[in-house]
Amino acid sequence: MTIDEETALLSRPVPKPRTPLPKLQLSVIMLIQICEPIASQSIYPYINQLVSELDITGGDEKKVGYYAGLIESLFFLTEAMTVLQWSRASDLFGRKPILLIGLFGTGSSILCFGLSRTFWALVVSRCLCGLLNGNIGVMKSAVGDLTDRTNRAEAYAFLPIVWAIGASVGPLIGGSLARPHDRFPEIFSAAFWQDFPYFLPCVATGGFVFLSWFAVLAFFKETVPSRNQKRHGLTEVGSEDISRADSPPTVMSHKHVGPLPMRELLGFPVIISVANYVALAFLNTTLGALLPLFMAMPREIGGLGLPPPTIGIVLSAYGLTTGLFQILFFARFVRRFGEKRVFVNGMITCLPVFALFPIISSIAQRFGLSIVVWGLIGCVLALGALMDTSFGAIFMFITASAPKSSRGTVNGLSQTSAALARAIGPALSTSLFSLSVQYNLLGGYFVYVFFFVLSGLALVLAEHLPNQIWEDIE
Known part of the structure; x- marks a missing residue:
């Protein structure tokens, strides 16, 4: 056979066309x-x-970090106790x-x-939330159900974006609506708002959550086969809404669709993907x-002494920066550099982020809240936005590591x-902050050195991910 230039060009594998995303279904998921x-x-x-006002610390501002960190951590700690059970239940009873x-x-x-x-009371309510x-x-399982290898990067790009929007809106709500009787006395003058000065941001947050509940009830279509379908050995990914032209093709098979036992799932792909996700989530x-x-x-x-409204604005700017960066660049980065390189590059940013904190503190102590301080805070926010691209990449590794039925x-x-x-x-970071300040460890900056070292160890772990992501497992 004669091989010429034309033959070589024709023999190249044709890229698989990108499957359109199921927009309505994904929109509901993003709302959740x-x-x-x-x-x-x-x-x-x-x-x-709030911790200071409850007088838990006896007026010692250096101890605020201990209790604030505990309350912040309880949501995730209690969530960890049940999220596996909820997720496994979704394999059995539907999402x-x-x-x-x-x-x-x-x-x-x-x-x-x-x-x-x-x-x-704060502890109990925070635990219930988790x-x-x-x-x-x-x-994330539902996103995996609704997508395939051709469009998964675009779908997972939205998860960090939406998280960033929430991370932007959440602090803005908390900072803007806290203590409304002080900020808006002409509207919130009743004694109730003085007795419960932080109820208004909770009402706003809770109201949005209940709005999302109604959206799921009305518009979300189940992506897991019904028990009747399973009984007849049929697997249908999606529903009427999903099987339309803007959705991944319906998959029908006579394979076993129940979740596999946990011990059969814990191979290298799952373990290395989950381990890297844990490192990223921790940092x-x-x-x-x-x-x-x-x-x-x-x-x-060692701090900056900013009031809650200003903190809320800064954190909102961080969320906005992250969201814009994700929507503009994540899918492009994945297509050009691959999932592993995107993940590793995002993790690298942890090193300069933690290194900047003591620099900002030193400048603020000597020169106040100068333009240099705000510029360096902007650098932290920008690096944090790049760090967050790692989430979409590792979600793709986790999804590909799992059989569809599990x-x-x-x-x-x-x-x-x-x-x-x-x-x-x-809890660890805020406690280390308090310990570093209280005992003047490394000039009060021990906490940042500690997490700088952990960031380096996380990079070593990231290099163990495969260069090419796994194919979807049936």
Whole structure:
């Protein structure tokens, strides 16, 4: 056979056409996705002030970090206790009922948080919020159900974007609506708002969660086969809405569709993907807890001394920056560099992020809140936006590592592990901040050196991911 230039060109593999995304279904999922960062992060701008007002620390500002970190961590700690069970239940009973339960529990517990007047009431309501919220793993499973290899990067690009929007809106709600009787006395002059000064941001957050509940009830179509379909050995990915022209093709088979036992799932693909997700979640949540604490604490003990409204604006800017960066660049980066390189490059940014904190603190102590300080804070936000591209990349690894029939279980396992990391991260970081300041460890900057070293270790782990992502497993 004669091989010429034309033959070589014709023999190249033709790229598979990109499957259109199911827009309505994904829109509902993104609405659910935005609820968790709003619920978990709307308390960040005022939690330190709330702890101080409860007089738990006896007036010692250096101890605020201990209790604030505990309250922040409880959501993720209790979420870790149940998210695997919720996700596995979604493999058996469907995604929709589990999503509805999670949203209802989240909205109710947020309202309870706003009505809490003691430290232990805050603890109980925060725990309930985590225990009843199993949606984070179920949502990612649903995205995997609705997509294939040709369009998954575009779909997963929206998850960090929506999270970033929630991370932007949440602190803005918390910072803007906290203590309304002080900020808007002509409207909120009743004694109720003085007795419950943080109920208004909880009402706004809870109201959005319940709105999402109604959206799921009305518009979300089940993506897991019904029991009747399973009984007849048929698997249909999606529904009438999903099987339209703008959706992935319906898949019908006579294969076993039940979730596999856990021991059969724990191979190298699942373990290495979940381990890297845990490392990323830990460092990202650490940054999320350290940044508002760093901005809230007085300058003389290593912070910036900013008020809650300003902290809310800064955190909102961080969310906006992340969202814009994801929507503009993530899918392009994945197509050009591959999932692994995108993930590793995002993890690299952890090193300069933690290195910048002591630099900002030193400049603020000497020169006040100068333009240099704000410029460096902007650098932290920009680097954080690049770090967040790692989430979409690792979600793609996790989805590809799991058989379709056990996707909920594997996503639940990843979310359980990540929730534990997110529970440890805020408590550890804020406690180390307080210890560093209280005992002047490395000039009060030990906390940043500690997490700088951990970031380096996370990079070593990231290099163990394969260069090419796995094919979807039936």
